[in-house]
Amino acid sequence: MMLRLPCPPRRLACVAAALVALQALSACAPLVVGGAVMGGLVVVDRRTSGTQLEDQGIELKAINRVREVTGGRGHYNITSYNRVALITGEAATDADRAAVEQAVRQIENVRSLVNEVAVMEASSITSRSGDLVTTGRVKAAFIDANDLQATVFKVVTERGVVHLMGRVTEREANRATEVARTVGGVAKVVKVFDVITEAELAKLQPAPAKP
Numbered sequence: 001m002m003l004r005l006p007c008p009p010r011r012l013a014c015v016a017a018a019l020v021a022l023q024a025l026s027a028c029a030p031l032v033v034g035g036a037v038m039g040g041l042v043v044v045d046r047r048t049s050g051t052q053l054e055d056q057g058i059e060l061k062a063i064n065r066v067r068e069v070t071g072g073r074g075h076y077n078i079t080s081y082n083r084v085a086l087i088t089g090e091a092a093t094d095a096d097r098a099a100v101e102q103a104v105r106q107i108e109n110v111r112s113l114v115n116e117v118a119v120m121e122a123s124s125i126t127s128r129s130g131d132l133v134t135t136g137r138v139k140a141a142f143i144d145a146n147d148l149q150a151t152v153f154k155v156v157t158e159r160g161v162v163h164l165m166g167r168v169t170e171r172e173a174n175r176a177t178e179v180a181r182t183v184g185g186v187a188k189v190v191k192v193f194d195v196i197t198e199a200e201l202a203k204l205q206p207a208p209a210k211p
Contacts, residue, residue: 044149044151044152044205045152046152046166046167046196046204047081047082047167051082051083054080054083054109055080055081055082055083056080057108057109058078058080058083058085058104058107058109058110059078059079059080061107061108062078062080062085062087062103062104062107063078065103065104065106065107066078066100066103066104068103069096069099069100069102069103070091070092070096070099070100073091073092073093073096074089074090074091074092074096074100074117074122075089075090075122075123076088076089076090076091076100076117077089077156077158078104079154079156079163079165080110081154081165081166081167081192081194082111082167082194083109083110083111083112084111084112084113084114084165084192084194085104085105085107085110085112085113085114086113086114086116086156086163086165086192087100087101087104087113087114087115087116087117088116088117088156088158088161088163089117089118089122089123089158090117090118090119090120090121090122090123091117091118091119091120092119092122093119094119096119097115097117097119100115100117101113101115101117114192116158116161116163116190118159123158123159127159130160130185131157131158131159131160132157133185134157134160134162134183134184134185134186135155135156135157135162137183137184137185138155138157138162138179138180138183138186139153139155141179141180141182141183142176142179142180145175145179147175148172148175148176148179149172152166152167152168152172153165153166153168153176154166155180157186159187160185160186160187160188161187161188161189161190162180162183162186162188162189162190163189163190163192164176164177164180164189164190164191164192164193165192165193165194166193166194167193167194167196167204168193168194168195168196168201169195169196169197169198169200169201170195171198173191173193173195177189177191
């Protein structure tokens with residue numbers, strides 16, 4: 001995904017507008033393959049439409065599976081990108097943590113899994129609100145970095161730990177990690193990237209618009 005705004009990136013209004021767009025794109029936005037223009041935004045997704053649907057299915061199924069195996073104990077978030085499932089949050093016990101991992105691992109189409117769940121008391125609403133703010137700051141920093149396609153990155157924050165996902169090159173992964181580490185409120189950055197080569201990236205780039 002790539003986001004273009006018709007105003008200087010450091011202006012607060014532009015960053016706020018960008019974050020609203022990012023929120024919409026990451027939630028219930030239509031599937032986009034290649035490039036498309038939506039409300040002045042140039043949107044690109046490096047996953048196929050089939051993979052995007054699979055990711056949505058993994059997340060929806062995981063919500064129910066996790067509730068079943070934990071009985072509502074703890075706090076969990078499951079994020080899938082290119083069929084890599086990231087589990088974050090807090091488990092009441094080691095047994096719950098293991099059960100959640102097993103339940104998500106058995107979901108159809110899950111290619112690999114990263115379990116970042118901590119065994120501890122569930123985080124507070126205040127902590128989760130702070131994480132949302134941190135996620136917004138990281139996304140804004142990516143927009144501000146002229147050498148990054150900001151919206152190809154998915155950002156998940158738990159207790160100040162920022163998890164970065166996306167189908168990116170080693171160069172993009174390192175640069176995004178470097179930028180995220182400079183953002184206030186970030187305690188640690190965890191890379192959960194699906195790394196591709198520069199040659200693969202060139203094939204994924206949208207064709208230039210015809211004049």
